[in-house]
Amino acid sequence: MVTITCRHCDSPNIIKNGRTKSGQQKYYCKACSFYGTLDTKDEERSEKKQLVEKLHRERVSQRGIARITGLSRNTIVKILKQSHSTQAVKDEHSGAS
Numbered sequence: 001m002v003t004i005t006c007r008h009c010d011s012p013n014i015i016k017n018g019r020t021k022s023g024q025q026k027y028y029c030k031a032c033s034f035y036g037t038l039d040t041k042d043e044e045r046s047e048k049k050q051l052v053e054k055l056h057r058e059r060v061s062q063r064g065i066a067r068i069t070g071l072s073r074n075t076i077v078k079i080l081k082q083s084h085s086t087q088a089v090k091d092e093h094s095g096a097s
């Protein structure tokens with residue numbers, strides 16, 4: 001069970017209100033009238049993770065990725081290690097055409 005709360009005032013008194021073009025759920029907070037997506041830390045992390053993987057595929061060095069994403073080298077190494085097993089298959093496919 002996930003409790004969603006407003007990122008501005010932490011009120012759970014929010015309602016779903018459509019989606020953005022990129023498919024992100026948008027919310028409206030009845031407590032503080034905040035309207036927009038709720039970028040939870042998890043979402044933020046997975047977005048950063050995708051960015052790291054993308055830059056890595058573009059052959060950007062780990063130091064370059066660190067500069068662009070603002071993450072530490074350690075975090076980047078961890079992300080790349082995690083994604084390597086699944087990523088290898090996709091890379092083969094995209095490079096085969």
Ligand SMILES: [Zn+2]
Pocket residue numbers: 006007008009010011029030031032033034
């Ligand atoms: Zn709020």
